[in-house]
Amino acid sequence: MRINADFTKRVAVHFDETEWVQSPAAGVERKMLDRIGEEVARATTIVRFAPGSAFAAHTHDGGEEYLVLDGVFQDELGDFPTGMYVRNPPTSSHTPATEPGATILVKLHQFDSDDRTEVRQPIAGEGRVDLHRDAVEDVRVERWAAGEAVQVDADGGLEVFVLSGSYAEGGETFGKWDWLRVPPNGSFQAVAGPDGAEVWVKSGHLSQMI
Template identity: 45%
Template sequence: MLDRVGEEKARATTIVEYSPNSKFPKHTHIGGEEFLVLKGTFKDQHGAFPAGTYVRNPIGSEHAPWVDGDGCTIMVKLLQKQRTASGKPVDYGTVLDLYDNTSTGEHVEMCWVSAGKTLPPPSTTGGEELFIMEGSLQCKDEEYVQWGWLRFPPNDSSQRHEVKAGLSGAQVYRKCGHLTEDALKKEKIQIKEE
């Protein structure tokens, strides 16, 4: 225990060592959770996280972690977040805003697109990138599966090709508004300097 404020449900910072082949019961993060994997591989129903991985679970998220034979050590912070982070329902599924910068136009969100539903283009004209976390997306005649990536250049969003979720839906990381002409020029200059 590095720090603790409270009783059973406490704001805490702790080093946790999981014994090989151990597991922790399913639980809800009432105040969010963030952890850094120090040694071994931490696993839950969302993935496997090797040493050096930083994970931030929003308020209200649930998981049931376990470790395999290598054991695992993490530094975990609980109840550290001050604001509620929850997805909002939309016509095509659910969206969770992750980052928004009104001065640059950059916006990042996690989208859960229901099966067969179309992910509408962003309201910004500064380009768009889509990374498929789970499920699949269909664009034109191509199917993009887990870890697939699509990038649309800056333009009128009405010109963007239709993007539709596959039969099992899709969880999609979407970043948009960051591919403006100015940003692309700066990127090219920085690459030349390096």
């Protein structure tokens, strides 16, 4: 399976314009943003867990990072409520589940095989909140004021996911849970909407895909 697999191109996915797709697990649905592979894949996905649903225990050979968008996501390590960012490195394993239901943004099989960095951090705060940074990538949450003009370095590629508010970029308006991927050596110049914007940003990591 290949979805938005050409990393030389700008890609935008608007949440309200895409359908949920049933996963192999009962009560778990997905909106696939990009994907290379079948059930085990390099993937960026919005996943919705119905109350009481779960996935079977599994190991993330290529690592996983996720941001809880709604509800409470759970595994053996604890409960992760809305606004929690989690990074599980390669060789980590868990049994994901949720009693109350949850929606997450998750990226799979995108870590260096030697990476062993774990992160469990809430995104709450004022302005920019740094979540993870290394020689390859920079992951953070940024908050832009209403009408603010924003320019972000996209030399190594860029992903922007809207948590709340909106912004305009490249002739498009991006609202809640919309996703934009800018290729390496691209550009990102945006203007925040009338209510400002809170966005999850990941940059510098896409050069390896070209």
